[in-house]
Every structure is written in structure tokens, then in C-alpha cells.
Amino acid sequence: MKKLMLATALVALSGMAASAQDTVRIATEGLYPPYNLVNDAGKLDGFEVDLGTEICKRAALTCEFVQNDWDSMMPNLNSGNFDVIMAGMSITEERKADRLFTQNYYPPATSYYVAASADVDLKAGVVAAQTATIQASHVAESGAQLLEFKTPDETVAAVRNGEADAVLADSEFLDPVVAQSNGELQIVDKVQLGGGVGAAFRQSDTELAGKFDKAIGEMKADGSLNELITKWFKDKAVLF
Amino acid sequence: MFSQCADPSTLSGFNWMLCYLTSGKHLLFYYSFGTVLILLAVTAPVALGFGFMGAIAARSHSRALSLLGKAYMLMVRGIPDIIFFMFFVIALDQAFETGLHYIRCPDWTEPIRTGLEFKVCPEAKIPPNSAPQIFHQIYGFALAVVTFAIVFGAFTANVLYGAMNAVPRAQLETAEAYGLSNRQVFRRILVPQMWVYALPGLSNLWLILIKATPLLFLLGVNDIVYWAQELGGSKTDSYAYPHDDWRLWYFLFLLAFYLAFTRVSEIVLGRLTARLSHGQATMAGEAMRKAAA
Numbered sequence: 001m002k003k004l005m006l007a008t009a010l011v012a013l014s015g016m017a018a019s020a021q022d023t024v025r026i027a028t029e030g031l032y033p034p035y036n037l038v039n040d041a042g043k044l045d046g047f048e049v050d051l052g053t054e055i056c057k058r059a060a061l062t063c064e065f066v067q068n069d070w071d072s073m074m075p076n077l078n079s080g081n082f083d084v085i086m087a088g089m090s091i092t093e094e095r096k097a098d099r100l101f102t103q104n105y106y107p108p109a110t111s112y113y114v115a116a117s118a119d120v121d122l123k124a125g126v127v128a129a130q131t132a133t134i135q136a137s138h139v140a141e142s143g144a145q146l147l148e149f150k151t152p153d154e155t156v157a158a159v160r161n162g163e164a165d166a167v168l169a170d171s172e173f174l175d176p177v178v179a180q181s182n183g184e185l186q187i188v189d190k191v192q193l194g195g196g197v198g199a200a201f202r203q204s205d206t207e208l209a210g211k212f213d214k215a216i217g218e219m220k221a222d223g224s225l226n227e228l229i230t231k232w233f234k235d236k237a238v239l240f
Numbered sequence: 241m242f243s244q245c246a247d248p249s250t251l252s253g254f255n256w257m258l259c260y261l262t263s264g265k266h267l268l269f270y271y272s273f274g275t276v277l278i279l280l281a282v283t284a285p286v287a288l289g290f291g292f293m294g295a296i297a298a299r300s301h302s303r304a305l306s307l308l309g310k311a312y313m314l315m316v317r318g319i320p321d322i323i324f325f326m327f328f329v330i331a332l333d334q335a336f337e338t339g340l341h342y343i344r345c346p347d348w349t350e351p352i353r354t355g356l357e358f359k360v361c362p363e364a365k366i367p368p369n370s371a372p373q374i375f376h377q378i379y380g381f382a383l384a385v386v387t388f389a390i391v392f393g394a395f396t397a398n399v400l401y402g403a404m405n406a407v408p409r410a411q412l413e414t415a416e417a418y419g420l421s422n423r424q425v426f427r428r429i430l431v432p433q434m435w436v437y438a439l440p441g442l443s444n445l446w447l448i449l450i451k452a453t454p455l456l457f458l459l460g461v462n463d464i465v466y467w468a469q470e471l472g473g474s475k476t477d478s479y480a481y482p483h484d485d486w487r488l489w490y491f492l493f494l495l496a497f498y499l500a501f502t503r504v505s506e507i508v509l510g511r512l513t514a515r516l517s518h519g520q521a522t523m524a525g526e527a528m529r530k531a532a533a
Contacts (some may be wrong), residue, residue, distance in 0.1 A: 022362055023370040031470065033478035038470060040248075040480040041264035064373060068460060074324065076460075078356045079330050082390075098356060153473035156483055186322035190284065202357050232478075 024061050024208065025082035026051055026052050026199075027068040031151050032173060032231040035088035035106075038067070047232035050096040052199075053107060054228070071131060071150065074099070077202060082199055084212070088170065090134045090194030102213040104196025105225065107238045112133055112174045113189040115166035116159060125165035128155040131215050134194045135168040149224045159185065182215070202233040248480045260481045261344055269467035273497070276453045279385060283449065286389040288442075291396025298401050309397065316394030324391055325458045329383050333366070340364040377461070384459040391450055396425055399441035404430060406437040408521055436516040436525075443509040468494050 028036040030044055039045035044065045054062035062065055073085055090109075091101045111134075113122055127144040129136040130152050137144045147164045152223055158164040166188060167174070178185050181232045190199070199216075201209040219225035226239045244251070245259035260266070272449045277410065297309030316324075338352060345361035353359055367375040407430055415429045454465035472487030517524040 022368075023376055037267060037478060042268040044337065046478075062370070066376065067375060067462070069457065072458070072460075075326075075330055079334060079358045080360070081333070083369070113350070151469070151473070153469075156474070157415075157487070160485065176478065177474070180476055180482065202359075204354060204357055204359065 022062075024056065024063045024064055024084060026065050026084040026086050027073060027076070027082040028052075028065055028085075029070050029073075029087045031034075031070075031103065031153065032088050033176075034172060035170075036086070044179075045201050047228060048088070050224070050229075050232070051219075051228055052084075052086050055212055058215040058218060059211040060152045062209065069150075071221060077200070078113045080183055080202075083205065086199045088197055089200055091196055091198045092134055092194050094137075095200070098203070100201040100205065100209045101198040102209055103220075105239060106197040106218050106229065108192060108194060108196045110190050111138070111168055111173045111193050111218070111240060112171045112178075112187045113166045113168050113191075114156070114174050114178055114188050115188045116158065116185060118186060118188055120165040120188060122166060124162075128158040128167040129169065130155055130162035133169075135170075138191065138193055139168055157187075172233055173237060198230075256481075260483075263481065265467075268462070269464070269471055272462060272464045272467050274457035275381075276456070279381070279388070279453060279456065279461075280450065282385050283388045283392065284446065287383065287392035287445075287449075288394055289400075290389050290393025291400050294393060295404060296398025298397065299404060309401075313394050313397050313401070316407065317398065319389060321452070321455065322458070325387060325455050328389050328390075329459055332383060332386065335357055336366055337364050338447065340366065380460045384461055387459070388449070388452070388455075392445060394502060395445050396442065399438050399445065400434065402441070403434040403438035407433045431509055433520065436513070436520050436522060439509065439513050439516060441503070446505060446509070450498065450501060450505070464494060464497070514523055 026049055030036055030038045034048040035045050036048045049065055064233055068076055077085055091104055102196045123143050125144055125146050127139045128147045129139050131148045131150055136148055140188045199212050220240050229237045251259055294309050296310050297305045300306045339358035341364035345362045348361045357395055366381050412425055415425045453463055456463040457466045468490035472490035474485040475482045
């Protein structure tokens with residue numbers, strides 16, 4: 001009986017509005033301002049949410065943003081729980097092996113090492129980075145001891161409370177953090193990583209990826225992408 | 241929420257705090273307490289049901305059923321929770337969708353699995369892509385309840401299995417001597433008497449379940465720990481209410497919540513134990529009898 005009820009509920013749930021135009025579900029992390037964040041109204045917001053909305057308007061798609069944990073992004077994408085990842089994901093050769101990227105919608109960015117004092121040893125010390133990011137693999141390769149955290153915010157907190165000597169993350173994320181730390185934190189080194197930030201798709205979704213790619217190309221050409229970047233990244237913006 | 245909160249940058253002191261604590265994000269934080277309580281209220285009875293069936297199966301005279309019950313207890317208890325919550329949920333979701341795929345799209349020719357990808361026809365998606373986000377959330381929550389129930393059901397099954405074996409054999413033999421059938425002995429003698437033996441184990445599980453709710457975030461449900469972390473983390477001026485790292489305060493608040501909740505649970509469980517011990521052939525039951533006499 002219970003099983004029957006469950007089955008009925010599932011069928012009812014899956015039958016709803018199946019005829020309506022298929023929605024493209026875009027996943028983001030919501031923890032990486034200004035790329036993506038949950039604003040004070042509790043809604044997803046940020047550069048990527050604005051950009052995604054604009055892309056969908058241009059490509060005449062119905063889109064919805066959903067929040068997903070960074071760690072389980074790829075299994076959920078492959079499982080079809082959403083169709084696109086726009087979560088500050090840098091384009092790398094390694095990642096291209098199991099997913100499809102659009103052209104970058106944010107130029108290859110600088111990553112900062114941020115620490116509490118200028119004399120930290122970045123080659124042998126403890127460096128914090130977010131799990132499964134290009135920064136984390138860079139730290140692992142650099143010979144420093146890597147301390148991984150699930151969220152970007154925790155990596156900064158680790159430096160503040162002395163758990164790590166430094167943190168490596170995107171400059172866009174760290175710039176306001178350093179600026180508003182009252183001199184407590186400072187930038188000690190800069191590195192260039194990755195090929196810019198792009199939207200990621202399942203490998204078989206070439207058609208949808210093509211539509212996104214085309215819209216991004218158009219926005220680059222008419223300058224509206226630069227406008228969006230300036231709106232969110234303010235004076236630290238890197239333009240195309 | 242309040243009209244003066246329209247422009248947070250002009251606020252200060254008490255007003256700032258008032259507006260901050262009633263922002264949309266904070267309201268979601270307060271609602272998430274409800275989510276956790278609902279999860280507990282639904283999961284506990286379902287897990288008890290799973291556990292009861294598991295224990296009965298393990299005690300069954302049928303060899304196949306007994307093996308099935310024991311395998312359930314052993315396997316689920318042995319697999320780390322984090323693996324269960326990361327992969328089992330996706331597997332469960334894919335199993336439902338595969339089933340629906342064969343029913344709804346018999347003519348579909350493309351393979352369901354190519355490499356890492358899992359693709360069923362759009363009609364078989366649960367819920368469909370075009371459904372509002374709230375249905376996706378409800379579905380995610382339902383999957384979470386099922387997963388929690390399966391995991392905690394296995395532990396419950398083990399506790400109940402032990403409790404059933406702890407009921408003195410003499411009690412059952414007496415019932416049999418009176419001519420009660422196996423089924424009657426089980427229903428009227430064994431089950432009513434086993435709870436008192438099961439209760440310490442069950443109360444442990446209940447307290448562990450309360451503390452396990454942060455695993456919800458792995459399942460895409462934003463629970464109280466997620467919100468505490470998100471709201472407490474230092475905020476730059478990308479947000480309307482910038483502040484430093486306030487996670488300590490949020491987590492202290494959660495600590496108080498969890499302590500209060502477990503304390504209330506302990507009181508209720510204590511009363512339940514006293515009630516169930518009444519008239520039982522245990523030391524506690526014997527002590528109560530003597531005190532009354």
C-alpha cells in the first residue's frame with residue numbers, strides 16, 4: 001500500500017507540466033561572491049545569475065537557477081538533475097576530459113595568495129584552498145601542504161585563525177576580503193591559473209552548449225558582457 | 241519585512257540588527273528549523289518501521305528471509321554514512337527514473353548510460369525539468385527521508401533484534417503452555433515486553449539522528465547548519481549587510497538549540513522508560529513493584 005502510494009505520488013510529480021517547454025536548470029554554488037551568492041533576500045544572485053538570465057533571454061530559453069553543493073556538482077550534472085553549471089568553474093584541460101565548456105565568460109583570472117604576514121613560506125607552509133578547484137591542484141603541485149575546505153569562506157577563516165599560513169583563491173573573491181580586513185590580511189603573491197571561467201555541460205549536450213556559446217559570443221561582441229562584469233566586479237574587473 | 245529596512249546602508253545600531261535578523265535569508269534560516277523538525281518527525285517512525293521489519297525478517301524461520309534481514313543490518317551499518325548520502329541518493333533517483341523510462345518511453349532508442357552520463361527521456365524525469373523548484377525540493381526532501389530511514393532502520397533493526405532475544409524465554413514458554421499460537425505469542429507477549437529492552441538503544445539512535453541532520457546539506461536540502469555557516473561567514477559589501485566572521489555566535493545558537501532539544505528528548509524518554517518498566521520482569525520493574533508494595 002505504502003509502495004503504491006509512493007509510486008502514485010512519483011508519477012503525479014513527474015506528470016505535472018511535462019508538456020510545457022522544457023526548463024534549462026542552471027546550477028550554481030551560491031557561496032562565491034561576486035560570481036554567485038545568496039543575497040539577503042535569500043535568492044540566488046551574482047554575476048553568473050545575471051549573465052545566465054541574459055543568455056537565456058537571448059537564446060529564448062526558459063531557465064531556472066538552482067543551488068548545489070560544489071562537491072556533488074559533476075555527479076548531479078551527469079545524472080541529469082540539472083543541465084548547466086555556472087559556478088565560477090575555470091576551464092582546464094583536465095576538466096575538459098569529462099565535461100563540455102563554452103568559451104570563457106570571464107577572462108583568465110589572477111589567483112592571489114593571501115596571508116596575515118608578508119614573510120610566509122608559500123613553498124613549504126600550509127596553504128588553504130577550496131576542494132576540487134584549480135587553486136587546490138596548484139597548491140598540491142607547488143609542494144606546500146594543502147589544507148582543503150568545502151567552502152571559499154572557510155579557507156579565509158583558516159588563515160584568520162592561524163590554521164593555515166596562506167589561502168589561494170581567485171583575486172575577485174579575495175580582493176574585497178583583503179580590502180575590508182582592516183589591514184589584517186594582505187596579498188603576498190599572484191599566479192595565473194586556468195583558461196578563464198566558462199559554463200559546463202554534459203558531453204552529449206552539444207546543442208545546448210552551442211546556444212550558450214553563441215549568446216556569450218554575442219555579448220562579448222556588443223559589450224554587454226563587459227558591462228555586467230563591471231557591474232559586479234567594480235573597479236577590480238578584468239574586461240574582454 | 242519592515243519599511244525602514246529598504247536601504248540597509250543608512251541603518252545603524254539596533255535598527256540595523258533588527259533589519260539584519262529579519263532579512264529574507266534569516267527567515268529561511270528560521271524556516272529551516274521547521275525542515276529539520278519535520279524530517280525528524282517523519283524519519284523516526286519510518287525508520288522504526290524499517291527496523292521492525294528488518295528484525296522480524298532476521299528472526300524468521302525461513303532461511304532466505306532471515307539472511308535478507310541480517311544482510312540488511314550488516315551492510316547498511318557497515319557502509320560509511322557519507323558514501324550512503326552521496327551516492328545512494330543519486331542511485332535511488334536513477335532507479336526510479338529508469339523504471340519510469342521503460343514505462344513511458346518504450347520506443348526510446350538511445351542508451352540510458354553513456355560513459356558517466358545518465359539520460360532518460362524527458363517524460364521520465366522526476367520531477368520534470370519544467371516543474372517549479374519547490375517540487376524539486378520536495379522530491380529531494382523525500383529522497384532524504386527515505387535514505388535516513390534506510391540507514392537508521394538498519395541500526396533500529398539490530399536494536400530490536402537484540403531486544404526480542406532479551407525477553408526471558410520463560411515468558412514465551414508460559415504463553416505456549418497456555419496454547420497460544422506462534423503469532424499470538426509474538427503479538428501479545430514478545431512485542432509488548434521487548435520495548436523496555438529496546439529503549440536504551442532506541443534513545444541512543446534518536447539522539448544520533450538529531451545530530452545527523454546536517455547531512456541534509458549533502459542531499460541538497462539547506463538545513464540549519466548550512467544557514468548558520470552561510471549567514472555567519474564574513475560578508476563583504478557584495479551583500480546588503482556586510483559584517484565580520486560571526487559564525488561563533490550562530491554556532492553557539494545551534495549548540496543551545498541542540499542541547500535543549502536533546503534535553504527535552506531525554507526527559508520524554510526517561511518517562512517512557514518508567515512507564516514501560518511497569519510490571520516487567522526486569523530489575524527496574526521489580527524495584528517499582530517493591531516501592532509500591
